[in-house]
Amino acid sequence: MDNKLPFEGPLSEQRRKIDHLKKVGVEQNIDFSEEIARLEEAYKKLEDEIYSNLSGAQIMHLARVHSRPTTLDYINEIFEDFIELHGDRLYGDDLAIVGGIAKLNGVAVTVVGHQRGKDTKDNIQRFFGSPHPEGFRKALRFMQQANKFGRPIITFIDTKGAYPGDSAEARGQSEAIARNLKEMALLRVPVICVVIGEGGSGGALALGVGNRVLMLENSIYSVISPNGAASILWKDASKADQAAEAMKITAKDLLEFGIIEEIVPEPKGGAHLDPVRTAEAVKTAIWRHLEELSGMTPEALVEDRYRKFRSVGKFAAPELV
Template identity: 50%
Template structure:
């Protein structure tokens, strides 16, 4: 029977697993026979480190999607707790709902008062059901907007963390105004005076990501993805076959490298070898350093300058052609 750790391994990590199993076998044998195998173990560990680097430096878009969805990848709450000096979660959209798929509140980062918010997935099946797999309802986006208005009123920078396959697409979501709630956030985020830094920490999907994604700076972890639609949905629409998701992932240009080249994001945050779930502390340190650097730059500007920067940033996205 597979161990829990083994069940979380991705298909492309198999060569690494075999090496690690070999290292453990050598150690077990040395204990039984009382033989010094330190040199052999050192060589095997070096080989394993090399294989890990090779694997994670050559991931396809489809494989990056798997990494972005890894159940142990750090979540919004993980990063908030790691980078903030203190933190208090705030609840409710003041219209009768409190969507657990979006969390947010006030805190301090390096002594600076900020508002932090983002999508929150679960760690197990029960938690994922509670948080609807990070797919927010209209109430979630209205809660986020309430917190951002609070930040603007009190002059606190806004830090958002994006990690969702898409907004919730259920009947009730449409009934309670999903499209209107996201559109309202897109409009209102452009008028805010305070600095806004958005970071794609896992999966950024469709309007569900954009609902908290209008920022002066948009950062993205190296193995995260950001897309107009989940590749499975795209494949189902274009080819009527969700199994062609890897092909769709390639065509959609969902990787950080592609998106930086297209001008969608501003900075790629390097991940530890083996991705953020292999060393969450190092990932959080990298994120905090980048956020503080961008905050220093943005706080040197006036509110009007930031609004204009934000507006022009998004106006430059995309290419328009006119048919003759």
């Protein structure tokens, strides 16, 4: 119950009261069960109140909770017989991207996603989940291999964005992202993308051109990280909360804009409180969409994906009115 976010303070406080009462009850051999039940009831009510009205900024903080499950956690929970593959065959093996082949309910699929580190050392190796060009090219290699063998593709999106570094630029960061967008549009197999944490910028989208795009309830997806937007727009990165609200980055917002097809529910308080149950919900959703897509021809899948992205955008067009 530690590691609570500021807006979860009242919950921690309530929990402390309950724990204290329990301890006193045991120590002094007094029956507080009625009291405790009443407090637990109040705790549940408070929980409902807090988690059913989360702001964009609060969801952003939940999406960034350090113990939030990562791509590898979902892969291990959801799939069987995962074989991890490595490298882009051009330059190196970017550990900010993980992927390979696995079975989903007995069906062979390709799975690929951004991978954050679990601790500092891991994060340094994985560039905090921010890929270099070789990471995007590795992902593309996996996806084109899936395309060749007719395997459906499942991607997990979880990155603050592409890695902003000099060597990344020298090796063609822009080209690598652009190529993924173009080539993903041509894939002749079902592509299902799940935003599990942060979906930041082109680095997220480079794994995001799917027939179906799903988002976990407390994940975010935006054109730039709210911190980046705040520092560019208001020259003040500390206004990230404000930017998070203004940019409309939550799953609910994106469902309304028609960008995503479904919100996958999380346990109250976030995926990190029950990774197994969250993974089950993700698996159920992926499987349902996969079943829907599996009846489509390769041409229909390409066309379906094209239509989805072709229709995005809000503008005024007087000549059509």
